[in-house]
Amino acid sequence: MDLTTDRPFDLTDAGRRAWNAIVADPGSTLLCSDFDGVLSPIVRDPDQAWAAEETVTGLARLGTKVGKVAVVTGRLVRKAVELGKLDEQAGLESMSVLGLYGFERWDAATGEFDEPYAPDGVEAAKAELPGVLAGLGLAHARLEDKRLSLGVHTRELEDPHGALATLEIPLRELADRHGLRIEPGKFVFELRAPGVDKGDAVRRLIDEVRPRTVVFAGDDLGDVPAFEAVRSLRDTGDIDGLLICSASTEQNALVELADVIVDGPPGVAVLFDQLAQALEA
Numbered sequence: 111m112d113l114t115t116d117r118p119f120d121l122t123d124a125g126r127r128a129w130n131a132i133v134a135d136p137g138s139t140l141l142c143s144d145f146d147g148v149l150s151p152i153v154r155d156p157d158q159a160w161a162a163e164e165t166v167t168g169l170a171r172l173g174t175k176v177g178k179v180a181v182v183t184g185r186l187v188r189k190a191v192e193l194g195k196l197d198e199q200a201g202l203e204s205m206s207v208l209g210l211y212g213f214e215r216w217d218a219a220t221g222e223f224d225e226p227y228a229p230d231g232v233e234a235a236k237a238e239l240p241g242v243l244a245g246l247g248l249a250h251a252r253l254e255d256k257r258l259s260l261g262v263h264t265r266e267l268e269d270p271h272g273a274l275a276t277l278e279i280p281l282r283e284l285a286d287r288h289g290l291r292i293e294p295g296k297f298v299f300e301l302r303a304p305g306v307d308k309g310d311a312v313r314r315l316i317d318e319v320r321p322r323t324v325v326f327a328g329d330d331l332g333d334v335p336a337f338e339a340v341r342s343l344r345d346t347g348d349i350d351g352l353l354i355c356s357a358s359t360e361q362n363a364l365v366e367l368a369d370v371i372v373d374g375p376p377g378v379a380v381l382f383d384q385l386a387q388a389l390e391a
């Protein structure tokens with residue numbers, strides 16, 4: 111990964127204001143990042159989506175300067191910590207990881223995991239799901255059991271787009287029967303407990319930290335509520351906000367909402383590097 115590129119980032123006016131605010135007062139900055147597609151490259155097997163070294167070291171370098179760093183992810187919190195080696199990296203001492211869209215939490219400061227029990231509906235839906243998939247001819251879809259949710263991945267199937275389209279209505283009906291919701295993502299639908307999204311997770315962190323500036327880096331549909339939360343607080347003048355879209359050919363929902371668009375995790379690493387350089391200057 112080449113971190114020496116001098117490509118200037120094209121920031122919106124609001125993004126430039128936020129960048130300047132971070133440089134002026136890094137200690138009042140909350141820096142949040144999604145995991146898959148931002149810190150880690152998208153790969154076929156979710157269990158092998160190890161974070162890129164450059165993104166995590168970049169985050170850690172910033173972690174020594176900003177007030178707080180956080181990962182806000184749809185992943186199980188333990189899986190995100192494991193795949194990011196977030197408990198091993200110096201510089202991440204202020205880190206919190208909010209997993210399963212904010213249901214779960216890990217704090218580096220204490221090393222403690224907060225992992226609530228799954229509601230009954232999740233177990234019932236899990237029991238029904240194999241029959242639903244078999245009935246659709248999609249018995250080979252990869253399942254990712256995340257305690258409070260269940261991911262159905264189509265990336266490895268012969269026709270991943272077609273399989274996703276076939277799944278949507280039956281999975282929505284299954285979710286409705288059990289009081290769950292559907293969370294769409296890159297070649298995945300999750301059946302998950304309702305109640306929180308990444309917007310709630312970011313607002314919770316903001317309430318705790320009371321930052322002047324908030325950064326959020328995301329790549330997928332699940333990040334839209336976080337982007338909207340930051341934009342809404344920014345519109346009221348409560349915070350400055352810098353929204354980073356880690357772009358891919360698979361999802362463009364964040365492009366219009368972002369202040370800066372970078373080229374996937376390698377681009378995120380370059381941006382983190384440039385921000386760290388600005389803070390060190």
Ligand SMILES: O=P(O)(O)OC[C@H]1O[C@H](O[C@H]2O[C@H](CO)[C@@H](O)[C@H](O)[C@H]2O)[C@H](O)[C@@H](O)[C@@H]1O
Pocket residue numbers: 144145146147151152153154155156159182183184185186254256261263265295296297298300330332
């Ligand atoms: O909130 P995130 O950190 O972005 O997590 C969202 C989902 O990411 C994972 O799935 C995605 O990445 C996989 C590994 O690269 C890829 O195989 C899959 O196609 C993508 O959708 C993860 O497996 C899910 O549990 C997360 O909810």
